[in-house]
Amino acid sequence: MNVLVVNCGSSSLKFQLINYDNRDVLAKGLCERIGIDGRLVYEPKNGEKEVTEAAMPTHVEAIQMVLDALVNEKSGVIKSLEEVDAIGHRVLHGGMKITNSVIIDDEVIKVIEECADLGPLHNPANLMGINACMKLMPGVPNVAVFDTAFHQTMPPKAYMYGIPKEYYEKYAIRKYGFHGTSHQYVAERCAELLEKPLADTKIITIHIGNGGSLSAVKGGHSVDTTMGFTPLAGIMMGTRSGDIDPAVLPFVMEKENLTIDQAVNALNKESGLYGVSGASSDMRDILKLVAEGDERGTIAFNLYIKRICDYIGSYFLYLDGVDAIVFTAGIGENSIPVRKAVVQRLGALGIQLDEQANNVMGEEALISTADSKIKVFAIPTNEELMIAKDTYAFVK
Numbered sequence: 001m002n003v004l005v006v007n008c009g010s011s012s013l014k015f016q017l018i019n020y021d022n023r024d025v026l027a028k029g030l031c032e033r034i035g036i037d038g039r040l041v042y043e044p045k046n047g048e049k050e051v052t053e054a055a056m057p058t059h060v061e062a063i064q065m066v067l068d069a070l071v072n073e074k075s076g077v078i079k080s081l082e083e084v085d086a087i088g089h090r091v092l093h094g095g096m097k098i099t100n101s102v103i104i105d106d107e108v109i110k111v112i113e114e115c116a117d118l119g120p121l122h123n124p125a126n127l128m129g130i131n132a133c134m135k136l137m138p139g140v141p142n143v144a145v146f147d148t149a150f151h152q153t154m155p156p157k158a159y160m161y162g163i164p165k166e167y168y169e170k171y172a173i174r175k176y177g178f179h180g181t182s183h184q185y186v187a188e189r190c191a192e193l194l195e196k197p198l199a200d201t202k203i204i205t206i207h208i209g210n211g212g213s214l215s216a217v218k219g220g221h222s223v224d225t226t227m228g229f230t231p232l233a234g235i236m237m238g239t240r241s242g243d244i245d246p247a248v249l250p251f252v253m254e255k256e257n258l259t260i261d262q263a264v265n266a267l268n269k270e271s272g273l274y275g276v277s278g279a280s281s282d283m284r285d286i287l288k289l290v291a292e293g294d295e296r297g298t299i300a301f302n303l304y305i306k307r308i309c310d311y312i313g314s315y316f317l318y319l320d321g322v323d324a325i326v327f328t329a330g331i332g333e334n335s336i337p338v339r340k341a342v343v344q345r346l347g348a349l350g351i352q353l354d355e356q357a358n359n360v361m362g363e364e365a366l367i368s369t370a371d372s373k374i375k376v377f378a379i380p381t382n383e384e385l386m387i388a389k390d391t392y393a394f395v396k
């Protein structure tokens with residue numbers, strides 16, 4: 001069965017066509033600058049990467065370009081669109097109503113619209129992709145896979161905030177968590193590597209890319225995560241502050257004469273590694289600064305590592321011990337020094353780093369020693385495969 005996996009942003013659209021029967025990626029790519037001008041990057045399996053500039057006023061034209069490329073006589077990977085059996089969409093926010101992946105119908109579209117309040121940048125873009133696919137491929141089932149759904153198993157003690165309960169009742173203010181598809185994928189893969197039934201595992205998953213979050217996963221279910229009502233909460237990230245004293249916000253707004261939007265923008269886009277170092281949000285640049293002995297770069301790095309370790313310690317107690325810790329996403333998969341700095345601070349938990357084994361980038365590896373009390377893995381995430389898996393399960 002061929003599943004087209006679609007991940008829409010406001011001006012971009014990433015896609016993969018996956019033959020789920022043998023987990024084969026037939027083609028992948030992205031459309032960029034939708035609504036501005038338009039550019040398709042298309043990469044067929046066993047073929048050359050192609051870049052095509054073409055007008056893409058909306059997501060409909062973008063999807064049309066993708067479909068044309070997939071069936072193109074020269075570089076296409078299928079003969080006709082009838083070979084696309086289902087479409088899986090990544091959707092950011094499903095609020096409290098959606099706890100699992102779902103076949104998209106009018107009711108689901110209504111929920112995605114309602115949750116646009118909670119995911120104002122992503123949900124409307126995700127809907128544009130869904131509508132475009134429904135228009136261009138009528139009759140093909142669409143499945144929505146939500147970033148928040150995996151974390152809906154958190155108990156109230158993990159998802160409630162210590163604020164007046166009216167805010168929860170009136171506005172659904174609570175922790176939702178994000179990166180759910182990734183946390184779920186690496187937790188399931190980790191259970192396989194541990195050769196243990198998923199139901200018997202306790203795992204801390206660390207997804208660190210540009211954004212970042214940790215999740216405490218018990219028996220394959222999320223019982224806590226570091227992002228919150230929005231992706232701004234938790235660990236420090238590339239440009240996001242992570243947790244801060246909320247009283248900082250009104251204080252800075254008054255001193256700097258900022259509007260709410262400006263202040264929130266500063267926490268989302270001008271903080272984190274970027275804000276603290278004053279130089280870059282990219283971990284590779286921060287590591288260079290550390291090597292050069294740059295003071296602010298070093299503080300940014302140490303703060304980044306400390307925040308992750310704080311949550312590992314917290315989740316270790318919350319889960320009453322763990323079987324494994326998993327690193328994933330851009331930094332987790334590729335940054336040898338970041339994994340080393342984190343794991344070397346976990347000695348009190350009986351964790352030992354195997355420096356040689358840690359010397360890998362973008363590969364699955366056990367990076368703790370044989371006598372480490374807790375196993376530590378690097379596992380490349382695969383959100384597309386997870387979306388294809390859920391879509392396949394429904395449509396089958």
Ligand code: ADP
Pocket residue numbers: 208209210211238281282283284329330331334335336361
């Ligand atoms: P996103 O959250 O945007 O999906 P990714 O998971 O792709 O991001 O992660 C992107 C980040 O990964 C980059 O900003 C960079 O900081 C980091 N990164 C990628 N490769 C390396 C590397 N070799 N060393 C350190 N950091 C890396």
